Amino acid sequence: MKTLVLGLGNPILSDDSVGFRVVQQLKARFDKPDLTLVESSASGLSLLDLVNGYDKVIIIDAIKTQGGEAGKIYRLGAENLGAIRHSASPHDINLATALELGKKLGAALPQQIIIFAIEVVEVTTFSEKCTPEVEKAIPLAASMVAEELGA
Amino acid sequence: MKRIVIDPFTRLEGHGRIDIFLDDAGDVANAYLRVPELRGFEKFCEGRPVEELPRITPRICGVCPSAHHMASTKAVDAIFHVDPPPVAKKIRELYYCAHMCHSHIAHFYALAAPDFVLGPTSDPAQRNILGLIAKVGVDIGLEVIKNRANAQHIQEVIGGKATHSVCGLPGGVSKAVTEEERSDFEDKAKTMVEFGKFSLKLFNDVVLSNKEYVDLILGDIYYMTSYYMGMVDANNKVNFYDGDIRVVDPEGKELVKFKVADYLDIIAEHTEPWTYLKFPFLKKIGWKGLVDGMDSGVYRVAPLARLNVADGMATPLAQAEYEKMYSTLGGKPAHHTLANHWARLIELQYAAERLLELCQDEEITDPNVRTLPTATPTEGVGVVEAPRGTLFHHYQTDANGMVEKVNLIVATGNNNAAMCISIKKAAQGLIKAGKVVTEGILNMIEMAYRAYDPCIACATHSLPGQMPLEIVIYDKEGKELDRLSQYIT
Numbered sequence: 032m033k034t035l036v037l038g039l040g041n042p043i044l045s046d047d048s049v050g051f052r053v054v055q056q057l058k059a060r061f062d063k064p065d066l067t068l069v070e071s072s073a074s075g076l077s078l079l080d081l082v083n084g085y086d087k088v089i090i091i092d093a094i095k096t097q098g099g100e101a102g103k104i105y106r107l108g109a110e111n112l113g114a115i116r117h118s119a120s121p122h123d124i125n126l127a128t129a130l131e132l133g134k135k136l137g138a139a140l141p142q143q144i145i146i147f148a149i150e151v152v153e154v155t156t157f158s159e160k161c162t163p164e165v166e167k168a169i170p171l172a173a174s175m176v177a178e179e180l181g182a
Numbered sequence: 183m184k185r186i187v188i189d190p191f192t193r194l195e196g197h198g199r200i201d202i203f204l205d206d207a208g209d210v211a212n213a214y215l216r217v218p219e220l221r222g223f224e225k226f227c228e229g230r231p232v233e234e235l236p237r238i239t240p241r242i243c244g245v246c247p248s249a250h251h252m253a254s255t256k257a258v259d260a261i262f263h264v265d266p267p268p269v270a271k272k273i274r275e276l277y278y279c280a281h282m283c284h285s286h287i288a289h290f291y292a293l294a295a296p297d298f299v300l301g302p303t304s305d306p307a308q309r310n311i312l313g314l315i316a317k318v319g320v321d322i323g324l325e326v327i328k329n330r331a332n333a334q335h336i337q338e339v340i341g342g343k344a345t346h347s348v349c350g351l352p353g354g355v356s357k358a359v360t361e362e363e364r365s366d367f368e369d370k371a372k373t374m375v376e377f378g379k380f381s382l383k384l385f386n387d388v389v390l391s392n393k394e395y396v397d398l399i400l401g402d403i404y405y406m407t408s409y410y411m412g413m414v415d416a417n418n419k420v421n422f423y424d425g426d427i428r429v430v431d432p433e434g435k436e437l438v439k440f441k442v443a444d445y446l447d448i449i450a451e452h453t454e455p456w457t458y459l460k461f462p463f464l465k466k467i468g469w470k471g472l473v474d475g476m477d478s479g480v481y482r483v484a485p486l487a488r489l490n491v492a493d494g495m496a497t498p499l500a501q502a503e504y505e506k507m508y509s510t511l512g513g514k515p516a517h518h519t520l521a522n523h524w525a526r527l528i529e530l531q532y533a534a535e536r537l538l539e540l541c542q543d544e545e546i547t548d549p550n551v552r553t554l555p556t557a558t559p560t561e562g563v564g565v566v567e568a569p570r571g572t573l574f575h576h577y578q579t580d581a582n583g584m585v586e587k588v589n590l591i592v593a594t595g596n597n598n599a600a601m602c603i604s605i606k607k608a609a610q611g612l613i614k615a616g617k618v619v620t621e622g623i624l625n626m627i628e629m630a631y632r633a634y635d636p637c638i639a640c641a642t643h644s645l646p647g648q649m650p651l652e653i654v655i656y657d658k659e660g661k662e663l664d665r666l667s668q669y670i671t
Contacts, residue, residue, distance in 0.1 A: 044241070075288075077334070128311065
């Protein structure tokens with residue numbers, strides 16, 4: 032089974048780097064032939080290019096929810112992405128739309144998509160570090176992904 | 183009217199926000215677009231080696247990283263007073279044309295086309311790329327994906343990875359193009375030229391042949407006069423990578439043509455207390471407020487502006503389409519904001535043709551891709567045409583090349599005033615005597631907004647993602663009357 036662990040984010044935008052940080056920890060622990068670990072700042076259509084050809088994809092990214100608790104980790108599936116079609120960016124489509132587009136166009140999409148989303152605080156100020164609660168969540172999230180990989 | 187001051191630490195949650203103020207009669211007095219700004223970028227760059235900035239600045243934005251990379255690379259050349267060898271400039275331009283293709287394809291098919299193919303008053307749940315495919319067929323969807331991926335592939339080979347690729351070094355690029363790579367690029371460029379033709383034909387068949395859409399493009403709601411700015415080559419033809427900057431007035435007459443290093447003589451930035459984003463304007467004309475016309479220093483950038491300032495396109499197929507567009511729109515300059523979508527496709531055609539020219543250039547596989555800098559670094563300005571408009575990077579360093587100061591005028595920032603004016607005009611058509619036509623207002627205002635393709639740089643990859651937009655309407659005392667929103671929880 033070809034698995035992709037995909038950390039999404041922006042490495043210089045404070046808590047938005049959390050996806051990258053989790054993947055960096057996992058890279059130090061895992062080295063298996065059918066496992067690929069990638070850090071990417073891609074979105075929308077570009078994500079379709081990245082996940083094409085894998086059986087299972089685990090995505091790690093920052094999330095902000097109303098009244099959310101900083102550092103909390105959610106395990107979501109593609110079904111949680113909802114039926115929303117537009118993107119936060121006026122230039123792109125969101126993940127849910129990208130996946131459905133891929134399906135319609137007959138792309139080799141993964142059977143299983145799992146998302147680990149970490150509740151963050153600060154994503155509008157430039158910094159190479161996360162805020163304290165989010166920093167604490169990084170090794171925790173890495174363990175959760177490791178467990179998902181059957182380690 | 184009540185004066186609104188925005189607390190700079192108010193978080194806008196990554197969505198566009200429009201405030202509309204009504205006058206005594208209940209008509210629209212003013213409309214303002216508020217866009218959240220990412221804070222502290224200049225601070226973050228201070229003290230870093232300036233040659234790192236072409237790697238750092240692409241991370242401002244997940245959508246046009248290559249534009250920042252190129253402007254930054256050119257600024258660093260200027261800082262070190264070094265002129266790259268000709269092949270390095272050609273490789274950079276080749277890479278950059280691929281980026282323009284990739285970006286323009288994504289914008290047109292994922293965002294603009296659905297408005298026209300599905301219709302501006304259609305159900306938002308259908309008005310997207312999925313609805314588009316359902317209407318025009320899966321085959322077209324596959325062509326879009328394929329050509330976009332081809333453009334991305336070229337960037338990946340030259341720059342090392344698909345998104346946030348880097349190839350620029352002070353005085354050149356990091357690697358030469360091999361014959362095998364060149365040949366691969368040439369095949370992909372040929373396909374791209376055909377796709378450009380196809381896209382323009384689609385626009386013709388779906389948009390230009392539909393009277394309702396043509397009326398929309400030519401209509402009042404989306405019409406505003408302004409000055410225009412864009413980069414041109416020595417023959418005054420559109421060039422995305424290099425040249426001088428030209429400004430024309432609302433009647434199409436050249437106001438000024440300047441070297442990028444002199445931008446501060448031409449452009450100044452006006453601030454308002456209710457927004458983080460500044461308003462660039464032409465110093466020669468002056469800031470007269472959020473008004474259009476010959477006496478206002480407001481100017482526009484991006485595809486329509488670029489075609490307005492140039493004397494033509496440097497490649498034959500694009501040139502033919504350029505002539506057709508202006509003949510349809512009734513001459514130059516064209517002030518119809520929605521025509522940006524048409525101009526964007528003409529630029530796609532040019533980018534593809536230029537890409538092919540560069541792939542076939544006999545110098546393109548020359549291995550001497552760098553001139554090492556030897557002068558002491560000081561100060562430099564680098565400018566390119568980003569997909570969304572003229573992009574300025576200006577840096578100052580100490581004698582060791584450590585950054586002391588950074589100033590950026592980002593593509594969309596140039597259009598800030600114009601966007602507010604366009605939104606106001608759209609709103610005026612839809613809100614009269616205090617009565618708000620709620621049905622369709624969000625769509626129509628969104629269309630004005632989308633023609634400018636503004637860059638809300640943060641949260642570009644957040645899940646689940648939606649195009650959040652909030653419109654707040656105030657009476658003459660500044661009291662909130664109504665709040666319309668989509669996709670904001």
